[in-house]
Amino acid sequence: MxxxxxxxxxxxxxxxxxxxxxxxxxxxxxxxxxxxxxxxxxxxxxxxxxxxxxxxxxxxxxxxxxxxxxxxxxxxxxxxxxxxxxxxxxxxxxxxxxxxxxxxxxxxxxxxxxxxxxxxxxxxxxxxxNQLNVLNNELEYKTSSHNVMLGQSAEMKKIAQEIVDISNSNATVLIIGESGTGKELVANAVHHSSPRSKKPFLTINCASIPDDLFESEMFGHRRGAFTGAIETRGGYIEAAEGGTLFLDEIGDLPLPAQAKILRLLEQKSYLPIGEHKERQADIRIIAATNQALETLVKEKKFREDLYYRLTVCTINLPPLRERKDDIPLLALFFTLQFSGEMGKSIDGIAPEAMKLLMSKNYPGNIRELRNIIENSVIRSRHTGLLRSEDLPGQQPLAKKNEDIAQNSWPMDTLKLEEVEKRLYIEALNRTNSNVSAAARLLGLSRGKLRRRLASLNIKAEDA
Known part of the structure; x- marks a missing residue:
């Protein structure tokens, strides 16, 4: 202190x-x-x-x-x-x-x-x-009140443009991607870029709700409608009125519940348990899955009609191993984030540590990278750059020759300054060259950011 x-x-x-x-x-x-x-x-x-x-x-x-x-x-x-x-x-x-x-x-x-x-x-x-959600800045957010968009790969620029195109409609969206790729964050981006942004954004994990409670949780119930219903209670649909309801892991939804979701999508209405008159629902449905729904349809585990209702607009999130151009910026952002949160003076990542991070395939995607960086910052007992020995047992997956790590590097330089420079310029661009706002975005103090900008010869007004 x-x-x-x-x-x-x-x-x-x-x-x-x-x-x-x-x-x-x-x-x-x-x-x-x-x-x-x-x-x-x-x-x-x-x-x-x-x-x-x-x-x-x-x-x-x-x-x-x-x-x-x-x-x-x-x-x-x-x-x-x-x-x-x-x-x-x-x-x-x-x-x-x-x-x-x-x-x-x-x-x-x-x-x-x-x-x-x-x-x-x-x-x-x-x-x-400001939790990182791996997209680029083609989405215009209201400064710090929502998630930061970060990503320089062609794949993520394409995703960002799809979100821009989709957000102004009221169509159902299906987000497909492996675990840890940021499906909920993309759903959040669609919501906050849409006319519904000032209304609720609610998330339901379909796999976590027991089959016999799904209808009550989703649609609500009246007092006395069933044993244990001691009070009238609204469901998620009522709570999300005017906003967006995000159905995560919809592939795990049981068939009876699928039929009720299909009716909601088709009729824009629902019936709380114990009531006899349907209510109108003014909500947008966004769903996500890490499963191949087409395969589940063939296996009769997922309704075909619901599948077609969900796929009006589809966003496919690529795994991190297919867009390694984003790893340096993501890793540096997480390093600054956790360093600030833990009160440590870690300013970046040493080149040899970045090589190890670049050599990994990340089956857990961004979540795995984030956990690795968090663990490394916790373990570090020094100031300056995060070192390779700070990483929790990370080694290159293949080390047949020296070129392997180099070939996975997305830039023509290994200089930390180049990666830092891109991140700081990105932060300034997102905050209209406001140094204080950029510092908050990066988890740094204003003074520290000003010193780093001066050392890298970056002028805020030129960003």
Whole structure:
């Protein structure tokens, strides 16, 4: 945890720095608030602790400028003028906490640790909101509120264009792909790119619902409709009204349930258990499977009429082994994501580690790559680049000669800077050259991203 102390009283700075350093915090002090802000702009900082009444620049001006430099940096006020009006103003304008001098250092320590926990939770929330879904940026999302689109391979550019074409219609969509290829994320992309984006997006895993509960879960029931129905309950269709219902692993749906889904698709209506009047359903159905439904149809395990109803629009997701051009960007993104989440200073992936990642076939696809990177970041005990020894037992699948790993590399260079440069430019493009937004997208602080952009000679306005 990196702290910056700003106070025009040198005695306060010395004593408070000594106490916080003993608590294990990394502390830098400044009497001049303007110099402190300059330092924050150039260095990664977690929390600024500042006085309010200072001659050159008061604490509220420090707060305003700090949020312009790094919106994610927290600020705690300490002041000898602790009027209630001042405290209310401080919290309204974005301060994390407020202490009146003299204060209990144990209480300040607790506030810092509480702020640290909140920062970690906020960071995790942001990372989940920006979870990678392996597509490219032909889909126009509303900044950070939905998933990030990333992918440079021709296959994923084609997928992205298909999503653009499909999203404006109300047609049923079937997404086909192996486990771990991101089927639910693609379904989410279709929903959020459609006119239904402000309505619910709900997911049902068809394999996880027992046969005798499927109808109740899907369509709902009235009180007393069956033993155990102690209250009237709406189903998924009612909950998804106006939005999208995603039926994952639809190949595992039993035949009786298939008949009910077929009627829903054909009639746009459904009948809750215990009711006698059908209800209209205003929802879009997106389904996904990792099975060959044509084979299941031939084996009489899947209804042919339902199959044709589902395949009005089809998206085939290629496995990761067939689009290895995306591995460097995906791996680097996951590395930055987990490094930020775990509070580690891992800035990228060493070339020899990337060779090992490129040599794998990934039967678990993106999920497997993500797990490998997460495990590697957990195991790493150093800063800088993720090394080959950090990878959990990863070895090239074939090593007959030196050219094998090189031939699997999608670029004409092994320089980490080239991969980094592509990722940073991509992030800037997606955020209209907003460095703060790009930093949040990548899981980095604004200061760290600015330093990396400068070292790679990238100007935000040129991205």
């Amino acid at each position: 990196k702290l910056v102390l700003i106070d025009d009283d040198p005695m306060v700075l010395r004593s408070l720095k000594a106490v916080l350093t003993d608590y294990g915090f990394n502390v830098t002090t400044f009497q001049d608030p303007l110099k402190g802000l300059e330092w924050v702009q150039e260095n990664e900082t977690d929390i600024v602790i500042t006085d309010i009444c200072m001659p050159s620049c008061d604490g509220f001006e420090v707060l305003k400028r700090l949020k312009e430099i790094d919106p994610l940096c927290d600020l705690i006020f300490i002041t000898a003028h602790g009027q209630i009006e001042t405290a209310i103003r401080a919290l309204r304008e974005g301060a994390t906490d407020f202490f009146e001098k003299p204060f209990n250092t144990f209480a300040l320590r607790a506030a810092i640790e509480r702020t640290q926990r909140f920062r970690n939770l906020s960071r995790q929330k942001a990372l989940l909101a």
